[in-house]
Amino acid sequence: MSLSPHTTPSGFLLPSIHAAPPFFTQQPNPATQAIVTEQWSRLILSYARHRQLFTVRVEDAEVTGGEWDEILRNDRINRRLRSSHLAYILEQMAAKNQLVYDPPKQSRSALLYWRTPEEWAEVLHEWASTTGQLNTILTFYEIIEPPVPSPLSGIPMQILRKAIHILTKTNRAQIIAVADGEGVRFLPGNAGK
Amino acid sequence: MHRLGGVGLAAFDRQQLSQRSFAELSSELSQAQVDLLHAQLDQFRTALVRFASTHRDSIRRDPNFRHAFQQMCAKIGVDPLAGPRKGGWWAEILNLGDWQYELGVQIVDVCVSTRERNGGLIEMGELVRLVSKLRGVAGGVIAEDDVIRSIKTLKPLGAGYEVIDVGSGKKMVRSVPMQLDEDQAVVLAIANQEGGRVSEQLLVSRKAWMPERAKAALENMLLRDGLCWLDDQDEVNGVAYWVPSAMHWDE
Numbered sequence: 001m002s003l004s005p006h007t008t009p010s011g012f013l014l015p016s017i018h019a020a021p022p023f024f025t026q027q028p029n030p031a032t033q034a035i036v037t038e039q040w041s042r043l044i045l046s047y048a049r050h051r052q053l054f055t056v057r058v059e060d061a062e063v064t065g066g067e068w069d070e071i072l073r074n075d076r077i078n079r080r081l082r083s084s085h086l087a088y089i090l091e092q093m094a095a096k097n098q099l100v101y102d103p104p105k106q107s108r109s110a111l112l113y114w115r116t117p118e119e120w121a122e123v124l125h126e127w128a129s130t131t132g133q134l135n136t137i138l139t140f141y142e143i144i145e146p147p148v149p150s151p152l153s154g155i156p157m158q159i160l161r162k163a164i165h166i167l168t169k170t171n172r173a174q175i176i177a178v179a180d181g182e183g184v185r186f187l188p189g190n191a192g193k
Numbered sequence: 194m195h196r197l198g199g200v201g202l203a204a205f206d207r208q209q210l211s212q213r214s215f216a217e218l219s220s221e222l223s224q225a226q227v228d229l230l231h232a233q234l235d236q237f238r239t240a241l242v243r244f245a246s247t248h249r250d251s252i253r254r255d256p257n258f259r260h261a262f263q264q265m266c267a268k269i270g271v272d273p274l275a276g277p278r279k280g281g282w283w284a285e286i287l288n289l290g291d292w293q294y295e296l297g298v299q300i301v302d303v304c305v306s307t308r309e310r311n312g313g314l315i316e317m318g319e320l321v322r323l324v325s326k327l328r329g330v331a332g333g334v335i336a337e338d339d340v341i342r343s344i345k346t347l348k349p350l351g352a353g354y355e356v357i358d359v360g361s362g363k364k365m366v367r368s369v370p371m372q373l374d375e376d377q378a379v380v381l382a383i384a385n386q387e388g389g390r391v392s393e394q395l396l397v398s399r400k401a402w403m404p405e406r407a408k409a410a411l412e413n414m415l416l417r418d419g420l421c422w423l424d425d426q427d428e429v430n431g432v433a434y435w436v437p438s439a440m441h442w443d444e
Contacts, residue, residue, distance in 0.1 A: 002441040002442075002443050003440060003441060003442050003443060004443035005443070016442055016443055020422075020435065020437075020440065021390075021424045021426065021427070021433070021435065022422035022423055022424040022433075022435045023422075024424075024426060025422070025423050025424050025425045025426065027422060027423055028415065028416055028423060029415060029416055029419050031309070031419050032419055032422060035309055035310065078426070078428065079426050080426075
């Protein structure tokens with residue numbers, strides 16, 4: 001029996017550790033668990049980036065048919081991550097700012113920062129710039145659901161707001177009140193300002 | 194291998210000692226015979242040096258050739274490992290001393306970088322594979338023999354590098370100064386037979402251990418030594434213990 005990487009139906013390459021049965025058990029030895037946590041964090045973030053998933057819930061470990069099945073279970077070895085273990089991992093990730101609990105003050109559901117808000121700010125400004133939309137007023141909705149798919153498609157409102165806020169600090173965005181929601185105008189410039 | 198006291202070439206290399214040896218011999222042999230012996234050894238040594246430099250590349254590249262060469266040296270009492278530290282001329286002819294130390298450094302590298310995962314215990318096959326990967330194609334083929342010899346040279350480091358025989362031809366390399374008690378050695382042997390998986394029940398049925406003894410050994414390895422991982426979804430026994438160094442990883 002050999003433990004090797006495996007490519008999922010969605011095209012994600014699982015590392016060989018994902019084929020090891022004990023990887024799905026919370027370890028009593030703290031040093032060992034630190035490695036397990038580190039590996040799971042990395043896995044969760046890269047999978048989120050691969051599938052452009054923003055939200056992870058503790059209950060994703062319990063139910064099947066969700067977006068996270070390819071990662072949180074391994075049916076080839078009949079193992080799955082327990083929700084208590086996932087909750088622990090999410091807690092560690094929150095402490096490292098790899099995700100943020102959303103809505104705040106609960107710990108069952110979180111938004112993943114597979115890009116940091118600062119990175120999102122740059123992606124956002126870059127998109128506005130290259131699509132010739134600098135100096136025009138855009139609603140938040142138009143950014144999240146653009147007619148042409150963009151790196152910002154489907155981005156959660158909370159992350160968009162954070163990214164815009166970061167841009168305002170370098171005078172590259174202005175928040176504008178519009179008739180039916182929130183709007184923003186992007187201005188030229190770069191992060192150096 | 195013979196060193197200072199023996200009658201190998203190394204002994205005759207040192208001026209003082211060779212004088213003393215001649216003095217001892219002369220009481221039994223005539224001077225003429227001693228001169229002849231000396232001349233023959235000189236001739237032999239020249240031939241050996243020529244052989245070594247001609248085949249230096251083969252020695253570095255081919256583990257079978259290397260093994261045979263080491264055997265030959267052992268037979269005639271020469272230590273090709275006499276490195277630059279000792280100022281031996283073998284090192285200059287062969288550069289084998291450097292080669293051996295370089296291998297030693299690579300072994301330490303692999304052991305240290307896998308230590309988190311396996312608790313300081315790595316299966317010999319995996320060590321050879323990872324060291325070979327580190328060396329790349331240019332490094333030539335490395336055999337288990339080479340690793341074992343190199344680990345011997347690491348002994349002075351005092352870091353506890355040791356080769357452990359766990360039975361059925363399997364060897365493991367320990368790189369942390371931890372005393373493996375006998376029970377743990379048994380657990381390791383079983384882990385190696387079972388692709389890494391051990392359980393209390395397996396120890397009870399195969400080794401006729403009391404359950405308490407099995408549990409204690411496994412829990413020590415798990416909690417105290419970090420040598421194994423827990424699996425609490427085991428289909429057969431509910432709980433099983435996995436020894437990473439005995440599992441077969443395809444990187």
